[in-house]
Amino acid sequence: MSSEIDSSTLLSRASQLIDLARKAGADAADAVVVRSRSQSVSVRLGKVEGTESSENDDFSLRVFIGQRVASVSANPGFDLQALAERAVAMAKVSPEDPFACLADEASLSRAYPDLQLLDTTEVSSEMLREAALAAEAAALAVKGVTNSSGAGASAGMGGLVLATSHGFEGSYMASRFGHSVSVISGEGTGMERDYDFDSRLYYAELDDPAEIGRRAGERVIKRVNPRQVPTGKDVTVIFDPRVARGFVGHIAGAINGAAVARKSSFLRDKMGQQILKSGLSITDDPLIVRGPSSRPFDGEGVSGERLVMIEDGILKHWFLSTSTARELGLETNGRGVRGGTAVSPSSTNLALEPGDISPEDLIRSVGNGFYVTELIGHGVNMITGEYSRGATGFWIENGELTFPVSEVTIASNLKEMFMRLTPANDIDRKFGVAAPTFAIEGMTLAGR
Structure with missing residues (x-):
C-alpha cells in the first residue's frame, strides 16, 4: 500500500479548477478527488491465484450556471483549463434542474474532528499472502471440509478531497484491511459452501486469519445433508x-x-408514524x-451529526443530501455521498x-x-x-x-x-x- 497520503497538492489543483470554472462563466462549482489505494492477494489450495495493486485519484468537476448543471471527470494529468471550459460549455446547454445546487454556505463544516480513520501500517504482499494461506489452511484442517473456494487478504485506503467555490476546502483518508476464506463440505451434489471474513480500519484489530479459517470450516460442516x-x-x-x-x-x-x-x-408517507x-x-x-x-464531512462539505432515524419505533428522519432535501422542502442532514459526478444521500x-x-x-x-x-x-x-x-x-x-x-x-x-x-x-x-x-x-x- 502506498504511503503517500498527503492531499495538499490535490487540494490545490481542485481549487485551481474551481477558479478556472468561475473565470469560464460558472456561477458556482465544486471539485472533488476520490482517492483509492489498494493491494490484495488471493490463494486457493495453498497456491497464489492472483495479486492486485492499484492507485487512483479520480477528479470530478461540477459547475452551475443558474439552474443548469454539468459534471465532468478526469484522471490526474489533465489540462485544468480545458476541463473547466468543457464543463461550463456543457452546463450552458443542459436542461434546468430546479433542485441542483451546492450546499448552503452556512451548513458547511469549518472545523471537524480527527476521527482516527487512517492506519498507516505498511502491509507487504508477503504479509497478505501469508494471512490468506493461514486462513485457508485452518479452514481445510477442520474435519469434514473437503475443498476450498479460495481465501484472500487485502489492504488499502481511500478518501475524499473537496473544494467548493464558496470557500470549503477539506480532505480525509481512511484505511481498510481484510481477511476472508470460503470452503466446501460434502461431495458431488451434496456439497455445501460457507465462508467467514473480517474487515477493520486498523490492521492490528483484525481477527487472526487462522481463527477466521476455523470459523468458516465449522460453519460449513454444519450445513451438510x-x-x-x-x-x-x-x-x-x-x-x-x-x-x-x-x-x-x-x-x-x-x-x-x-x-x-x-x-x-x-x-x-410514513414520516412521524410508527x-x-x-x-x-x-x-x-x-x-x-x-x-x-x-467521515468528518460528507460529499458536499457538510458535517453530519448522530441522528436517531427511528426512535421508539417512530420514523424521525430521511437520509438527505442538499438537492434531495430541497426537492422535499427540507434541509440536508449531511448524508450526501459522491458517486462519480453525482451526489446522493446514504x-x-x-x-x-x-x-x-x-x-x-x-x-x-x-x-x-x-x-x-x-x-x-x-x-x-x-x-x-x-x-x-x-x-x-x-x-x-x-x-x-x-x-x-x-x-x-x-x-x-x-x-x-x-x-x-x-x-x-x-x-x-x-x-x-x-x-x-x-x-x-x-x-x-x-x-x-
Whole structure:
C-alpha cells in the first residue's frame, strides 16, 4: 500500500479548477478527488491465484450556471483549463434542474474532528499472502471440509478531497484491511459452501486469519445433508447477524430521501408514524471515532451529526443530501455521498440498536421456527414492501438449533416484518451496518 497520503497538492489543483470554472462563466462549482489505494492477494489450495495493486485519484468537476448543471471527470494529468471550459460549455446547454445546487454556505463544516480513520501500517504482499494461506489452511484442517473456494487478504485506503467555490476546502483518508476464506463440505451434489471474513480500519484489530479459517470450516460442516421442511404460515424466523445487516439495509433504503422523492419507497408517507415496534431505534452516526463508515464531512462539505432515524419505533428522519432535501422542502442532514459526478444521500454508521435478550434465549423463546444464515435472490419490492427470498439455515425445535435446512423461501411484507421484529443483545459495531440477531414473527415459509 502506498504511503503517500498527503492531499495538499490535490487540494490545490481542485481549487485551481474551481477558479478556472468561475473565470469560464460558472456561477458556482465544486471539485472533488476520490482517492483509492489498494493491494490484495488471493490463494486457493495453498497456491497464489492472483495479486492486485492499484492507485487512483479520480477528479470530478461540477459547475452551475443558474439552474443548469454539468459534471465532468478526469484522471490526474489533465489540462485544468480545458476541463473547466468543457464543463461550463456543457452546463450552458443542459436542461434546468430546479433542485441542483451546492450546499448552503452556512451548513458547511469549518472545523471537524480527527476521527482516527487512517492506519498507516505498511502491509507487504508477503504479509497478505501469508494471512490468506493461514486462513485457508485452518479452514481445510477442520474435519469434514473437503475443498476450498479460495481465501484472500487485502489492504488499502481511500478518501475524499473537496473544494467548493464558496470557500470549503477539506480532505480525509481512511484505511481498510481484510481477511476472508470460503470452503466446501460434502461431495458431488451434496456439497455445501460457507465462508467467514473480517474487515477493520486498523490492521492490528483484525481477527487472526487462522481463527477466521476455523470459523468458516465449522460453519460449513454444519450445513451438510440439509433438508426441506413443510410449507407453513405464521412461522417465526430468526435472522443471523450476517443476514440481519442486509435486512437493516432494506430499512435504510426505504428511508432514503432520494427514494422518497422518486416515490419509490413504501415508507414515503410514513414520516412521524410508527414503523417499528415500540422501544426499537435505528441510529446513524458519521462521527464515531474509528467507525467503519465514519467521515468528518460528507460529499458536499457538510458535517453530519448522530441522528436517531427511528426512535421508539417512530420514523424521525430521511437520509438527505442538499438537492434531495430541497426537492422535499427540507434541509440536508449531511448524508450526501459522491458517486462519480453525482451526489446522493446514504447512511454512515447505521445500527439497529440491540434489545435486552441474549440470542440463545431468543432462540429458546421461539420453540419451533427457522434460523436463517443465508439469503438468496433479490425478491424485495421497495415500492410495495413485498418480501420473498430463498433461504438456508437451521430448523429450531424445542428452542434448539437442530438440522440444516435449504431450498426454502421465506415471505411477508416489510411493513409487517418491521412491526414484528424483536432484537437480541449481540450487536457487533465493526461493520458500517450493524445489527444483532433478531426474530420476526408471522412469516410464510414455502418448503416441500
